[in-house]
Amino acid sequence: MSDRTRNTPEMSQSAASRRVAKVGLDSLDNLWFQVGGTLCNLACEHCFISCSPQNDKFKMMSLAQIQPYLDEAVVLGVKEFYFTGGEPFLNDEIFDILEATLAIGPATVLTNGTIITNRRARELARLEANSIYSLEIRVSLDGFDEPSNDRLRGKGSFKLALNGITRLVEQGMLPILTAVQTWSEAEHERMLAGFKQLLADIGYTRPRFKIIPALDLGAYQQNKIGPAVTEYVTEEMLEDFDRSQLICSNSRMVTNSGVHVCPILIDYPDSRMGESLKATTGEYRLRHPACYTCYLSGAICSNFSSGGQSER
Amino acid sequence: MRVALLGGVYNNYLALEAACEDARARGCAKIYCLGDLGAFGPHPDKVFPILQEYGVECVQGNYDNSVGNNREDCQCGYTDPTDNHYAHLSYQYTLANTSPDNRRYLASLRSEIRFTVDNRRVLLCHGSPRRVNEFMWESTSPTHLLERFCDDYDADIIAVTHTGLHWQRALSDGRWFVNVGCIGRPANDGATHVWYTILDTAQPEPVTFVPLAYDHERLAQEMEAERIPSEFIETIRTGYWTTCLEILPAKERKRGIC
């Protein structure tokens, strides 16, 4: 996530062009939970927080840990709740957690889909039917055939994920297939058609997609911001910028170790802003190279903030 | 007091006229429109004389702000590329066919209308009280957020549109939140009628949704004559949405067929 363009250093007179930008929370609309920790049954090459069966840097979260944040979210007016990991369905308490969430608002689960059994699919459908709120399941794939997907996500993952999607569709759910656009614009129609055909073959005839723009290494050149002197976001860069494009202006991420500024930076210790949501409404300094990338590729962030999300 | 609340008109002047007549017949003292006069339908300029004739007071929607100020896009807030493609087609058409006078009128509209009757403070706005293009869907709008809107924006009844689907929720202390839906296109339920809302502030449960039949076949034919994309026309004839679906949350999406 943190590719940078090498810029020619340039002397600038303006202080705003050197000062690190700060972004505060406009309103806490989206609350994320690292409910699966960094534990995953897969170990995808491109996973940017390196989840795997062994990585327990972040632990799974229990309902008891999550409930206080849900209570706080009600007071703060949170609009949507997101659950990610790792793989959320490895968490034994995920259904209790979703039930508690759906009592107060809409929930979205980001999953690799590989362990969605009949029982789990039925349970998800039941939870959604019992709530006035939507329960969205986003399943990640990296290609519409086995080789292209398994190359990145591991052998056998394609079949298992497809099986998971099938189970959800059988229960009347409308899962959202999420893929990072690793193909060129010219190939886009063909790729989309491939995904559609794949889903039609398993009986999913009105599929939903979230195609997440991949980080464009050339984004810097195409951007009209002019040469930057830093690899962080400066105050000057934000002057005519729509801050709502940045996740940190409307979201927070809760992990077992506290509340972090956004879902992207949890690996950096200084992304932790506090213990309670209330304590994290202040400003955050966009000092990380990842922030700079985030700023350049606003589309990724806007996907996040509108509910779309690339899996880590 | 009984008033009629009309959601997005989307150039559907035939439905607008039918709604105004119906509201009058049902004894509405006043008619309000919550914004988005233009979009999918034909002949944008036909909407304005009807607004005048019936004394309709309008809130400025994102579309009105865009057309009124000659902006590049409609600010609908779609994120899917296909959704945006269709949104752009209708926006270009509407922009090109709205007269300068009507554009000035659109630019002059206020972003909210407030009044107090029967001891209830009513707030009419477009997307939400805090953002003109916020989507307030039934299945993604937590009750605690709606309560907070009432607190923060000093209102007992809040009415919005922008999504095109109508719903309501009772809140604490007799307060109320309603999305009035839209009269511009059907509600993705397989019926060709559209919906508007009657608000009766004297009633403890103040909201009634009114299904409204209008000459939808004539609208469809006029759209054809204007070479408006067939996807939009299909919606008018079938009652199901064919575009701008990706923004629908799971529950709302399930009710349609696309």
Ligand code: SF4
């Ligand atoms: S990308 Fe998703 S599925 Fe792959 S290892 Fe990371 S968390 Fe697991």
Ligand code: SF4
């Ligand atoms: S990575 Fe992006 S969302 Fe996170 S703090 Fe930096 S700018 Fe904000």
Ligand SMILES: [Fe+2]
């Ligand atoms: Fe709108």
